Amino acid sequence: MDKPIKVVIVDDHQVVLDGFIARLQLEDGIDVVGTASNGLEAVDAAKQLRPDVVLMDISMPLMNGIDATRLIKEELPQIKVLMLTMHDSREYIMNVMQAGAVGYMLKEISAEKMVQAIKTVNQGSTYFCESVTQTLFSQEVIPAAQKPNPLSRREAAVLKLVAQGHSSKKIAVLLNISYRTVETHRQNIKHKLDLHSTAELAKYALEQGVVDS
Incomplete structure (x- = not known):
């Protein structure tokens, strides 16, 4: 039997954290090993708990999710960071991917899609929810020479x-x-x-x- 996927959830709203934990605790193949309420705590949790996947919010006190993702990927590149946020602008999405995240989904996502996203990135692939994909591809593609x-x-x-x-x-x-x-x-x-x-x-x-x- 495969080992469960170890997940850390990062969000500065306790109600949101509780909701995500409740969703994921129903899944046999996923084990929520910790939570954090800001970017600094997220980095510490990643170092201490060594999760397979981190579900990361963007807007948080002390350190935002983009900076936290960058630090986690620099020190622990094997950890997969999956952004879970309310922001769906192209600028946020591009900044997140440049920081090293491997997926991006909005908080309105269904429990089934969230589980699918976690399993997808854990296996080494990327995951974007449908609305994020539409945001990315509905605008002009940046020429290669201008890409950061x-x-x-x-x-x-x-x-x-x-x-x-x-x-x-x-x-x-x-x-x-x-x-x-x-x-x-x-x-x-x-x-x-x-x-x-x-x-x-x-x-x-x-x-x-x-x-x-």
Whole structure:
């Protein structure tokens, strides 16, 4: 039998938290292991509980969900962050994806779709609810040359060192992170940039000015 998916829920309204917990406790394959009411607590919960998926709100006190997502993905890239919010503007969606989230859904989503979203991102895919997809594709697509850098600061640091010819073991020492974390970052970089080899990563880094030619 597969292990249940460990989930942390982040929202600054207790009533909302209680509602989400009640929804998910009915699912055999999902285990709510913790909650948080702001971005700082979310980062701490991610470090302590090591969930598979974090359901993250955006507008919260102390630290918003976008900044919290960025920190979680930099330190714990294996954790999947799924945004659950009331905001459906293109700007919010793009900012969230640049921070490293792998899914975006609105709080009006049904319990069945929420469960589907959690299972989808846990398996390594992305998930967008229908209204978010419509928001993304109903407006003009940004030309490739104008797209913002999709990499987090940590991923950019790893890419620079890869392009300089350092091994994953050496990068782990230089950045004071584990070898496994470096390898995860490398896979995430390849996935985000649709690149498949170290040579392609180095070429991209040169073209983008990450390293000097």
